[in-house]
Amino acid sequence: MMDEQIRIEERGSTHVYRQIKMLSEEELVLRESRCVYEQPAYCVAACPLKLDAKAFMDAAAKDQFDKALQLYEKIAPFPAILAAGCEAPCEHKCKLCELGEGIAVRDVEQAVVRYGKRPTVKGFLRMKKKQTVVLFGSGLLILFLTGELVKKNYPVTVVSEEPDLEQWLRAAVEKAGIPEDAVQHDLALLKKMDLTLRGAELPDAQQIRAAAEEFNAVCVSPALTAGLFPEAAPDQALMYDRDLHIVTGSGESEGGVLAAAEAAKRAALSVDRIVQKLDPSNMRGTEGTSETRLYTNTEKVQPSDRLPHDMADGYSREQAVREAQRCIQCHCDECIKGCAYLQHYKKYPRILTREIYNNVGVIMGDHMMNKPINACSLCGQCTVTCPNGYDMAEICHRARQNMVSTDKMALAPHEFALLDMLFSNREAFLSRTQPGYESCKYVFFPGCQAGAVAPETVRAAWTDLSSRLEGGVALMLGCCGAICDWAGRYELYDTVKEFIDRELEKLGGGTAPVVIAGCPTCMKELKGHEGLEVKGIWDVLLEIGLPEGGQGLDRPVAVHDACGARGDHAAQEAIRTIAGKLGMEITETEYSGDRSPCCGYGGLTAYANKEVAHEMTELCLSRSDAPYITYCMACRDRFAREGRQSRHILELVYGTDAGAPPDISEKRYNRMRLKNDLLKEVWNEEVYEVGPDFDIHYTPEALQLMDQRMILKSDVIDVLKYARESGEAILDQESGLYIARARIGNATFWVKYTQENENTYLVRSAYSHRMNIVTR
Amino acid sequence: MEEKNYYTIDPEGKLTCMKCGIPLVKGKAKFMYLDNGFPVELPVCPQCGFVYVPEELALGKVASVERALEDK
Incomplete structure (x- = not known):
C-alpha cells in the first residue's frame, strides 16, 4: 500500500504571493481564437456599413420596429433612400441561402423605415463641434x-x-x-x-x-x-x-x-x-465588409422561402415581422448546448478562458474564478462539440496545476476525494497474484468506484477472468491516480503512478502484466504509464466470449458513454456489441459516443461543486427516458442517485445487481469488505477487523446530513472515541443533546448525540468546520 | 483599546461541560484558518477551556469565511 508518510497538506497561508504564468500571451491568444462565439453573423460581416442586421432582425421579429429603425438609422442618415437602393450583399451571405431562400433583408428594412417611429422625445442637447x-x-x-x-x-x-x-x-x-x-x-x-x-x-x-x-x-x-x-x-x-x-x-x-x-x-x-490636423490614413479601425469565422449549426433548421409581398410597395408590417421571424439569429453555441458547466456559468469558452487566465494571475486578493476552475468535469466534450476543438478541460486542468504550484489552491474542494484516494491505495488496497501463480500474465484493475459501488460485480468479474484466461490473472484493488490528476496535484500523481508501477511489476515478476481495466478512466490514466499494455475488460470479454448467466434489460436502453472513453471508438463499440449479445435494444441519443457529457463525477465536480455536478447529471438524464447502461461505475452511481434505473454493463454480464446507490460511508465499507472477504476466502489470510468497542446508531436525518456534509461514519466514531478517552463533551440543556468534537486532519468534526447507556450512542447530527478554534 | 470581536455568543448557563461539571461561560476564543485569525467570544469552559462552536455558526458564518479565505 501507499506510503503512510504521504500527507495531504492544507496550504499554509493566504499570504503567499507567488505567481507563475499558466500560459504565455501567445498561447492564450491562440486558444482564444478557436472560440468563434463573438464572430459577427454572416449578414453583419457582409455589410460595408456595418448594420447589425442580426439585432435589427431580432427587433423586427419581435415587432419592435422603433428599435429596429434606431439600429438602421445608426448607419443610415437617409434610411428610406438606402433601404430602397441598397444592393443588400447581406442577403446573399444569409445562412438560410444554404437551405432555401435567405432573409429578404432589404424588404424588411423598407417596412421598418415605413412603419417604425423615431423617438419623439428629444435626446440630450448635443453640443455642436467647433470645427466647420x-x-x-x-x-x-x-x-x-x-x-x-x-x-x-x-x-x-x-x-x-x-x-x-x-x-x-x-x-x-x-x-x-x-x-x-x-x-x-x-x-x-x-x-x-x-x-x-x-x-x-x-x-x-x-x-x-x-x-x-x-x-x-x-x-x-x-x-x-x-x-x-x-x-x-x-x-x-x-x-x-x-x-x-x-x-x-x-x-x-x-x-x-x-x-x-x-x-x-x-x-x-x-x-x-x-x-484634428491628423493624417487621415491612421487610426481608422475596421472599415467596410469583414470576414467572419462564425460557425452556425443548421441541422435542425427547416428550409423555407421568402414571404411574398401582396402589396405593390413591399411588406405590410405583419409580413415584415413574419419574414424577420425566419431569421435564425446565427450564432455558435455548440459547446454550451451540450455542457451543463458552461450553461451554469453562462459564459462561452473564450471569455471563460480569459477570466481564468486573469484569475491565476491575481497575486493578492480575491480569486473570483476558483469555483469555475474547479467545477469543470475535465471531460473534454467541448473538444468534440466545438467546430474548432476548443479544450476547456485543458485550461481548467492547467489552472488547477498552476494554483497548486503557487500554493494558491485551497484544499477544501478536493480534500475528501484525495483522502478517499489514499484510502483506496492504503486501507482498501489489495494487490495479489492469482493463487497458484508466482507471477501473472494479466492483472484485473477494476477501479476504485467499482469496488465502492458494486463489490460483488468486481468479484464476479475477477473470478471469471481468472478461471478462463491462460497465464494467471492478478487482482489490484486501488485508485489509478485520476483523483489527484483531476485535483491538479501533479506531484502526488507522480507518486501514485510510481506506486502503481511498482506494484504491477511485482505481480508480473519483474515486468508489469497486461492490465485489464474495468473503468475507462483508469484505462486512459494507465495507458499514460510507460511500457504498460492496457486493455478494457469489454475487449477481453468479446475475445473470450461472454460468460453464462448474463441477462440484459428487457426494455430499450440508452448507453451513456463514459468521458474516459471519448475518442476510444473501439470501447464504445464493444459496449454496444456486448449489450446486443445480452439481448438489449439500444436507443442512441444526440449526445452518444464522443459527444457524451460527463455524469458529474469527472474532474471532481461532484466534490468541488455539488450544484454543477447535479446539473450535469440532470443534463445527461434529460437525453433519454430509457434506463441507462454505463461502463463507468461513477456514472452508474450518479444516475441511480438521481432515481434513474442505471446499470453498469458488467452487472448485466455477470447477473449481479449492486442495488441502491451507497452513501459515502458505505462506499468505503464496500471496498474494505471486498478486500477482506477476498483475502479470507481466496488467499486464506485472516483479517482482524477492529471496530469500536461501543455501539453507534444513527437517526435517518443524521445519515442524510452526514452524506450531504461529507462526514463519514469513521469521523463520527473518531469523535466519540476521543470523547470517551478525554471526557470532553458538553450537554445542551435546552435540547438535551450531548455534543462532542475532535480535530481530525484539517477539520474539526462535531457530533450531537444522546446516550442510551455507557456504550450505546444515538447520533442525531454531525457537522464540521475547517477553521481551528483556540482560546486566547 | 477594546479588541474587536467578530462574533459573540453568551451561553447563558444553558451549556454544561461534562468533563468539569460546570456551566460554560462567554469566553475569549480565536478562529484560525490559513494563517488568518478572528477573535470571537464563544461558550468556553472556564476550567478546561473547551470551546463550543454551535452548528448554525459552523455552517453559516464560519463556512462563508472559510470559502472567502480559500479564494484569497
Whole structure:
C-alpha cells in the first residue's frame, strides 16, 4: 500500500504571493481564437456599413420596429433612400441561402423605415463641434456625407447650384431610381437637419481652394472634382486628395446607393481626422465588409422561402415581422448546448478562458474564478462539440496545476476525494497474484468506484477472468491516480503512478502484466504509464466470449458513454456489441459516443461543486427516458442517485445487481469488505477487523446530513472515541443533546448525540468546520 | 483599546461541560484558518477551556469565511 508518510497538506497561508504564468500571451491568444462565439453573423460581416442586421432582425421579429429603425438609422442618415437602393450583399451571405431562400433583408428594412417611429422625445442637447465643414456640389456621396457630418454634430455648409434642399436631394438620387415615397420620407429628414445651404451658387476652383481658410475641412463632389481639378487623384480608401487637401472621390464612389453610402462613411472618418490636423490614413479601425469565422449549426433548421409581398410597395408590417421571424439569429453555441458547466456559468469558452487566465494571475486578493476552475468535469466534450476543438478541460486542468504550484489552491474542494484516494491505495488496497501463480500474465484493475459501488460485480468479474484466461490473472484493488490528476496535484500523481508501477511489476515478476481495466478512466490514466499494455475488460470479454448467466434489460436502453472513453471508438463499440449479445435494444441519443457529457463525477465536480455536478447529471438524464447502461461505475452511481434505473454493463454480464446507490460511508465499507472477504476466502489470510468497542446508531436525518456534509461514519466514531478517552463533551440543556468534537486532519468534526447507556450512542447530527478554534 | 470581536455568543448557563461539571461561560476564543485569525467570544469552559462552536455558526458564518479565505 501507499506510503503512510504521504500527507495531504492544507496550504499554509493566504499570504503567499507567488505567481507563475499558466500560459504565455501567445498561447492564450491562440486558444482564444478557436472560440468563434463573438464572430459577427454572416449578414453583419457582409455589410460595408456595418448594420447589425442580426439585432435589427431580432427587433423586427419581435415587432419592435422603433428599435429596429434606431439600429438602421445608426448607419443610415437617409434610411428610406438606402433601404430602397441598397444592393443588400447581406442577403446573399444569409445562412438560410444554404437551405432555401435567405432573409429578404432589404424588404424588411423598407417596412421598418415605413412603419417604425423615431423617438419623439428629444435626446440630450448635443453640443455642436467647433470645427466647420463645407461641402461643394451635389450627388449621392455629398448627400450621404452631409448626413454623416450632421450626425457627428459638425456645423455643415453646403454650396451647390441647386437652389433649395429638395432640388439638391432630387439631383442626388435622380439616377438611383428611388421611389417617390422614399424621397419624400428622407426629404422630410433633410429639412429637419441643422445645416446651411448656399444654393444657386456654382462653385469654381478658386472658391474651393479658398474655402480651406474659412472651414476646417473641405469636401467636394466627385463630379465637381473631375470637372474643376482634372489632375486630382483621390485615395479611394480615404476619399481624400492629399495634393488638393480636399475630401472627395472618383466617379466610382457614385456607382450606386450602397457604394456611395460606404464612401460617405470613409469620407466622414477622414473629415474627423483632418479637422484634428491628423493624417487621415491612421487610426481608422475596421472599415467596410469583414470576414467572419462564425460557425452556425443548421441541422435542425427547416428550409423555407421568402414571404411574398401582396402589396405593390413591399411588406405590410405583419409580413415584415413574419419574414424577420425566419431569421435564425446565427450564432455558435455548440459547446454550451451540450455542457451543463458552461450553461451554469453562462459564459462561452473564450471569455471563460480569459477570466481564468486573469484569475491565476491575481497575486493578492480575491480569486473570483476558483469555483469555475474547479467545477469543470475535465471531460473534454467541448473538444468534440466545438467546430474548432476548443479544450476547456485543458485550461481548467492547467489552472488547477498552476494554483497548486503557487500554493494558491485551497484544499477544501478536493480534500475528501484525495483522502478517499489514499484510502483506496492504503486501507482498501489489495494487490495479489492469482493463487497458484508466482507471477501473472494479466492483472484485473477494476477501479476504485467499482469496488465502492458494486463489490460483488468486481468479484464476479475477477473470478471469471481468472478461471478462463491462460497465464494467471492478478487482482489490484486501488485508485489509478485520476483523483489527484483531476485535483491538479501533479506531484502526488507522480507518486501514485510510481506506486502503481511498482506494484504491477511485482505481480508480473519483474515486468508489469497486461492490465485489464474495468473503468475507462483508469484505462486512459494507465495507458499514460510507460511500457504498460492496457486493455478494457469489454475487449477481453468479446475475445473470450461472454460468460453464462448474463441477462440484459428487457426494455430499450440508452448507453451513456463514459468521458474516459471519448475518442476510444473501439470501447464504445464493444459496449454496444456486448449489450446486443445480452439481448438489449439500444436507443442512441444526440449526445452518444464522443459527444457524451460527463455524469458529474469527472474532474471532481461532484466534490468541488455539488450544484454543477447535479446539473450535469440532470443534463445527461434529460437525453433519454430509457434506463441507462454505463461502463463507468461513477456514472452508474450518479444516475441511480438521481432515481434513474442505471446499470453498469458488467452487472448485466455477470447477473449481479449492486442495488441502491451507497452513501459515502458505505462506499468505503464496500471496498474494505471486498478486500477482506477476498483475502479470507481466496488467499486464506485472516483479517482482524477492529471496530469500536461501543455501539453507534444513527437517526435517518443524521445519515442524510452526514452524506450531504461529507462526514463519514469513521469521523463520527473518531469523535466519540476521543470523547470517551478525554471526557470532553458538553450537554445542551435546552435540547438535551450531548455534543462532542475532535480535530481530525484539517477539520474539526462535531457530533450531537444522546446516550442510551455507557456504550450505546444515538447520533442525531454531525457537522464540521475547517477553521481551528483556540482560546486566547 | 477594546479588541474587536467578530462574533459573540453568551451561553447563558444553558451549556454544561461534562468533563468539569460546570456551566460554560462567554469566553475569549480565536478562529484560525490559513494563517488568518478572528477573535470571537464563544461558550468556553472556564476550567478546561473547551470551546463550543454551535452548528448554525459552523455552517453559516464560519463556512462563508472559510470559502472567502480559500479564494484569497
